[in-house]
Amino acid sequence: MVSIRIRGLTKRFGETIALQGLDLDIKAGELFFLLGPSGCGKTTLLRAIAGFHLPEEGSIHFDDDDVTQVPPHKRNTAMMFQSYALWPHLNVFRNVAFGLEEQKVPKPEIRERVQQALEMVKMGDYAQRKINQLSGGQQQRVALARALVVRPRCLMLDEPLSNLDAKLRIEMRTEIRRICKEFGLTAIYVTHDQKEALSIADRMAILDGGKIAQIGPPEEVYRHPHTATVASFIGETNFIPGAVESANMDGSYRISSAIGEFTASPGNPEWKPQIGQKTLLSIRPECLSLSVEKSSQNVVAGKLAESVYLGEIAHYALKTESDPKTIHIAELNPRRVVREEGTLLYAAADPRDIVMVPAP
16 A cells, blocks of 8 residues: 655657646545546556656655656556456466566465465456456456556556446446455556446546646536536536626625526635636536426526436436527436427526536
């Protein structure tokens, strides 16, 4: 278990700046996720922490040790790749044992540690199997055992579940969290799957253009995004352009827009918008409730353009009357699904569920 401290990290590839003066603190024993759109720098950051990329500027500390220029094999970390990188000509035991053999660990200790690692990932009975005899989920478990057997200070995972089907991804992400917590591992996990991050992360960082746009626990980042980039990347949202009309005593603001007036609060509590300033309102689809009657505040009127019934949830799309904008609503446990296109409906939201972010 190790804490990680990064200060002023900058990494360039030719004229491209992949990381720009990045600061980050990861706590010991934390399961920390790095997310963001393609090209944002998340994999570059992971590989810099592992030692595969040396930065042009900045420092990386493991606890009090400066490892900025330390080669990967001396950092005592382990990495799981998207492709698993297993050797098909070796059986499961030899694949897991490989790192220990390279470290010249005595054979009796190798046998014991490999078996322990395989038991951890529920693969104890598969030690003599060939890799091509395993399913994708079993290969993923072998790759995890190989990473754990060297007893790393930090476990790094680069989109490890992207090759699995949906059911296996859910099973394995729960298993990864269980193992990390059971053995007190500090883990850094890169993914493009927001559900994966929301379900098992202790904290997450959203990267944008080589910088950190926001850090926080999953529920905080989801419910209180600081920017439009964060709001749109983590889940689905409706953006409504508006302008600040007035400030309220409780820290919320009155916002005027082309489709109505709303009461909302900044996602970033440090942002203090001025009267008249342009802003974007972010409203998650599940935060809107649908009705045939108009409520008193924070309501959008529109005609039904589309409805999709999925059993536990129904999705609606409303075309607003005064603006060509489409508003998306998600209704959980729908008792009655409205099907008639063109029906006039009203979508209302609680002020606590409407988030202000700076207009681009």
